[in-house]
Amino acid sequence: MVTSCITRTERDKGTLYELTFRGESSNEFKRLVLFRPFGPLMKVKNEKVDTSSVPINIIVPLSRRTDKFKQFMHNFREVCVRQDGQVHLTVVYFGKEQMSEVRSTLENTSREVNFKNYTLLQLDEEFSRGRGLDVGARAWKGGNVLLFFCDVDIYFNADFLNTCRLNTQPGKKVFYPVLFSQYNPTLIYGSPEHVPPVEQQLVIKKDTGFWRDFGFGMTCQYRSDFINIGGFDIDIKGWGGEDVHLYRKYLHSNLLVVRAPSRGLFHLWHEKHCADELPPDQYRMCMQSKAMNEASHGQLGMLFFRHEIEAHLRKQKQQQNSNPKKT
Template sequence: MLRRGLFLWLSRVCGVLVLVCCFLSLLYVITCNPHSNDLMLAPRLGVPGSPRGPGVPGVLSGAPLGSQSHENYQAFLQEREEQQRQHISSLKKQIAELKEALQDQVERPKEIQEKTSNSGTDLNEFLRNQLSRAEISSGVRLPNEYAVIPFESFTLQRVYQLETGLTRHPEEKPARKDRRDEINEVVESAVHTLNSHKHTMGDKLSADKVYSMADFIEGLARTEKDKGTLYELTFRGDRKNDFRRLVLFRPFGPLMKVSNEHVATSHTIINIIVPLSQRADKFKQFMHTFREMNFRNFTMIHLKEEFSRGRGLDVGARAWKGGNILLFFCDVDIVFTADFLNSCRLNTQPGKKVFYPILFSQYNPAVIYGGSDHIPPVEQQLVIKKDTGFWRDFGFGMTCQYRSDFINIGGFDVDIKGWGGEDVHLYRKYLHSNLMVIRAPSRGLFHLWHEKHCADELLPEQYKMCMQSKAMNEASHGQLGMLLFRHEIEAHLRRQKQRSAARKA
């Protein structure tokens, strides 16, 4: 549109300039023609058409003129000749100026076009610079665990987010219109890319499949404030264990396709490593879930030494001798789904990415459901709501990573005894490396509630912190408030009952 407008404007300007040049040329011809002067002098000169006779050109006819008249005539001719010479010079100057203006008008659209092209090049250069600066294809060294920018996970109907506050929910529908539009735009763009990609690239693996919004499974999104938003989208393939993974990046402008790859997970084996010490009841529940998901093979490794979670996980990871394999470090009080295992496969890549999911931690079921007699089976408790639990974003014990990355990074600190500390130590190692750490809420990973004991041997400050942690894991803010004001609520109900009885009387 810009080029067409420029050429149309240029043609009009050129037409006007050509007409002006023609007019000036005609004026030049008329001005330089001597006939008008000759006609004015005809009565005095012997030129044809004079009433004094035909005469001879250049010769005076009639009565002879005096020398004074002849000098006056010569002076007059010289004056007229000088005027004509100045007029011609003026016309030539005007014609030269018009030619220069015409040349400028011809060159200006070219300059505008070059500037437009340069500005487009500059914009593309800026966008590519944003893409290269963002943490997409490789990790960035970070100072500590608080510097990580976590992903949000989402589906078409739900957003799973960390920043809940007191008015938001860990799982909620995207209430704001801009967020709904953002998700729809990204997924629609990905669907269009998938369907156009197979025609342009001759994708034989999915030549007959037409992707739609219904094929979208889950997405991850993370915004770096000074660069842009990264989207990682997963779609169903044409077979059971086949998926399509698209990575899109919005560098504060249009989306840019980063990759479009076919991901097959059917042959990706996961080793689930669980440390265990005196938790027979929880282990029984874990093995029940294990068998429900059609897992059959497992190996028990006995260590006759003081319990150390890091030591147990490290031994389990190094015990595998069948090559590079995907590891899932887990605990006995964790419940996971098959969808989570697929997320584990999709969000890890040897030498590039490790996955640190944020699990949903349950509150005390006895508080949630109003007593121990009303607690439903575990499968029915796996609900993500504000009153059932919270995203455990301060825990780093559950992780998926390839064995080669675990060995190369140095593994766990086996000198740490008991529970806790070893997971943060390993997590910080990855943050200080060039591997990308995928940190996002996982809707298929749950931490089952268990009672927390605060030992009498703890110092007063430690005991206080232990009780605060226990309260945070016990119930939501609102539920704890109901427990705190239980006596006031009961007294209110009694007064209401007495007033109602008085009215009836």
């Protein structure tokens, strides 16, 4: 069974095909790499890959949002603890408000599913996503490790974790998945009472969400590569910008940047607030993201023209009432 197929075309050489097949167990894979130059097809590599011994350190920066964190930990228990079993969680919390609730959520998870592989760091600073991820990555003392930079409103499955492992290699390649971003469920399903549980909302269709091909925040890379590239620009405060800056540094390095859609990675909808104090470029990025997250082009159009649609329906009804059919 093919689990993924990634292609890359080099303009002066040809096209590279990297196919991954699932093996006999959930952690065994077979990778077939083919290169098709501007000529006959060539086999480059045929190898077996075992991901069972590759731990992932998931780093989550957080400030308040304890309800979202509880939802995140519910998914984490099911996927990372019960299914995968090779994950460490690092939470970098900004401030003191609601810190006790976060600690309690982690301790409850540890007690309920016997999970000890977590680290909780606290920073008495203004929230900065880049700063939090940078601190979390550098806090790891167990040698080189695969990092997954994640946000609290992200949902992922066990297949994604293996995709993360398969598409990264220290000193050679980093993985920037394109995730599927959920639209506002209230608009999709008509009203809050009709919104199903989160797990049932994760359907990849044009009316339920979109591929966030402009987002670079969720990424898998080895700690050594992150340190060697210089990490995040920690001078960037608040919302956005730090992820694009890191992505561009990798593009200009000798590492291969793997950029491909991932069907096991979802951004859950949440209301966005763009602070007035953001610089103009960050504020514009935030507002663009806010607009694109609400609904599809067609759904937004129907909302925008709803008054005209309602007026048309009223007019039709009045005409029907004034010209009843003869019996």
